[in-house]
Every structure is written in C-alpha cells, then in structure tokens.
Amino acid sequence: MRWMWIDRVVELVPRQKMVAVKNVSLAEEHLHDHFAADSARGLTALPVMPTSLILEGMAQTAGILVGHAEEFKEKVILAKITRAEITRDATPGTTLRYTATIDRYDALGASTRGVVELLDHARPDRGFAPIGEIDLIFSHLDNNQGGAGRSGEAFPEHNFVFGHAFKTLLRCSGIPVQ
Amino acid sequence: MTRDEIFSKVRDVLVDALAVDDDEVTPTASLVGDLGAESIDFLDINFQLERAFSVKIAQGELFPEGVTQDPRFVKDGLVTAEGLSALKAKLPHVDFSAFEKDPQVGKVAKIFTVDTLVNFVEKKVNAKQPA
Numbered sequence: 001m002r003w004m005w006i007d008r009v010v011e012l013v014p015r016q017k018m019v020a021v022k023n024v025s026l027a028e029e030h031l032h033d034h035f036a037a038d039s040a041r042g043l044t045a046l047p048v049m050p051t052s053l054i055l056e057g058m059a060q061t062a063g064i065l066v067g068h069a070e071e072f073k074e075k076v077i078l079a080k081i082t083r084a085e086i087t088r089d090a091t092p093g094t095t096l097r098y099t100a101t102i103d104r105y106d107a108l109g110a111s112t113r114g115v116v117e118l119l120d121h122a123r124p125d126r127g128f129a130p131i132g133e134i135d136l137i138f139s140h141l142d143n144n145q146g147g148a149g150r151s152g153e154a155f156p157e158h159n160f161v162f163g164h165a166f167k168t169l170l171r172c173s174g175i176p177v178q
Numbered sequence: 179m180t181r182d183e184i185f186s187k188v189r190d191v192l193v194d195a196l197a198v199d200d201d202e203v204t205p206t207a208s209l210v211g212d213l214g215a216e217s218i219d220f221l222d223i224n225f226q227l228e229r230a231f232s233v234k235i236a237q238g239e240l241f242p243e244g245v246t247q248d249p250r251f252v253k254d255g256l257v258t259a260e261g262l263s264a265l266k267a268k269l270p271h272v273d274f275s276a277f278e279k280d281p282q283v284g285k286v287a288k289i290f291t292v293d294t295l296v297n298f299v300e301k302k303v304n305a306k307q308p309a
Contacts, residue, residue: 079218082195104225107237111225137222143237 002165005057006098009064009173017101018065022057024049026092049090054116055081058134062100062112064166066138069105072162072177075141079109086132088118095119097128109139179303181296184231188295191226195219205293215290227295233302240298241290242268246283257281271298 011019024031031047059078067076090096097117104111113135117128141161170177189203196213209215215223220241228235237243242265245251251261262281266274277289 080222082222104228108224109221111222137218137225139218139221 003056004060004165004169005053006060006169009061009170009175010097012065012068012173012175015069015102015105017099018061018068019097019099020057020061020064022096022098024090024092024094024096028092031092047092049096051084051086054086054090054096054132055084055134057096058098058100058114058116059136060166061098062114062136063138063161064170065100065102066105066110066112067162068175069102069110072159074143075159075161076110077139077141077161078136079139080137081134082111082137083133083135085134086116088131090118090131093121095121095128103135107140108143109137111135111137181300184299184303185292185296187230188227188292188299191223191230192292192295195222195226203292205291205296207292208288209290209292209295210287213292223295227299231299231303233299233306235302238268240271240295242286246286252283255283257283257286271301 006020006022009018009020011017026047030053031049032045034048034050035043035046037043037045063076063078067074095118097119098114099117100112100114102110103113114133115130116132116134118131119128120126167177185205189200192198192203192209192213193200196209196215196219198213202213207213209219209223224235224240227233227240245261245264245268246257248261248264251258251264257265257277262274262278265272265286272289272294273291274289277285
C-alpha cells in the first residue's frame, strides 16, 4: 500500500490554495480493522476512516501546496497540528474534499488553514458539507537545523519528502512537475 | 497600544500556541522552562505574533539563529564574551543579566520569557506607530 491519502488534486493556486479529494473505499484494508466486529461484545463491524488518516490527508494536501511554492526544493515536514476538529465519520462510498490555504509563509516554514468537507454519494443533493477544520505548521527542514532549541541533526541532501508517488499524483492531476 | 494590552495579546498567543492556561503566562515565565515550548513552537509563536499585531517578523529577528553554532562564539559548552555580545546585538529585547552569570549554551533557549516577547512586540508596534 502506498502512503497516499489523497486521490487527486482538483485545484491549485500557487502559494495560496490547494483542493484535493479522497474517495473512501471499502477495498481499503484498514477499514476492516477500524472497527472490526467484536462478537464477544455483540458489536458488528463499523468501517470508518480513522481521523488520524483524515489528518494525514490534509497534511498531504497542505504539504504539497507549501512544497509547490518553491518548486519542491524545500524539505517540507509537518511540524505541528495547531488545531484539528472533525465532527462526522467518513464511511465507505463517501468522498472527502480537503481545502488548504497558506496563512503564513517564510524561509523557515509555513502555517496553513484547512477545511474538510464530505460528499455522501447517496445524497448528492446535499453536496460537499463541512465536517471539520485542520490547521497545521510545516517546517522547511534545511532552514531549521540551527538556532535556539533546534536539533542540529543532519539530513540527506536529496528531497526525500516529495517522492515519486507525490509526483505521479500531481502529473495525474494535470499539474506539471519536474 | 499599552504594554498591558500587548501583554494580554501575547498571553492569548501563548495560550493557543502552547496549550497552557492563561494564569501560567506570567511576565517572568520562561517559554521553554515554564511553559514547555519546543523548537517548532517558536515558529508557531512567530507566525501568531505577526497575525495578532499585524507586523512582519524577519527570520532570526525574534529568536537567534546561528550564534550558538558558530565556533567563534562557543567554547567548552559556554557562550564566549564575543558570543554574548553577538547575542545582545541581535536580541536587544532580551534581558541577559541572569544568563551572563552562567552562560551555558544549552540554556540559551531559556532566556526567552513572556516579558521578552512583550518587549519585542512593544518595540515593533511603536516603530510602526510612533506615539
């Protein structure tokens, strides 16, 4: 399984905003464990996308937006979840839409704001409905290795953050990438 | 903007960024030692202060960069006199009086207190809007 938690980028306004979608599918193995049936407790299976993976989906959306700002030359690392609130379960057969906007951006990193919406394909008339907000902070790793309280760790020269899977996603979404 | 008003807004920023109670945010509280700030929180605080006070904070302006990694400024785990001068020049909003007595490089991050931030913002805001 590839660690990709968005399926397609549907809108990109460089340095400002990115929108991506994720189709929740019952073919995803983890949904059969989250939550599995528990006969001893008389509980039937309840496949629900883990909130942690919804967070990951927003982190990938916002991370690509931040990385795109400098043509993926910076190593963009999720550093902090400043706020996360999800109010409804995402079940198989629904589509999540992540909208990330850049709030602050500088050489050290970026802060982003994000809205998560859900489309229930059984009720298309309702359209995408907001189900949560996720605000994040990203660090430009190479610019945060010195200074007060920082790690001083050495990291590889090549950009290990944005690999082939991300580039494939962008190309499939019609976004040129080197 | 009065110093009390600045303190109030700085406190709101720290409560949000560090998930602390507002009564923990006292003028002398150390960001690292008392409020549990970690390295990435400094970036969060930087961004939130920019938003709260509508100012632009340049890289290294609020928190130092490079000084403690410079071999000219650190010897045997202590910040040298030259290093201390460099820090003072870069960070006029910081009170170094306690640090000077025990200038261990590992304690540099602890020099940042709530008052440090209030001092910094006061200068920034006054520079933007002279009284």
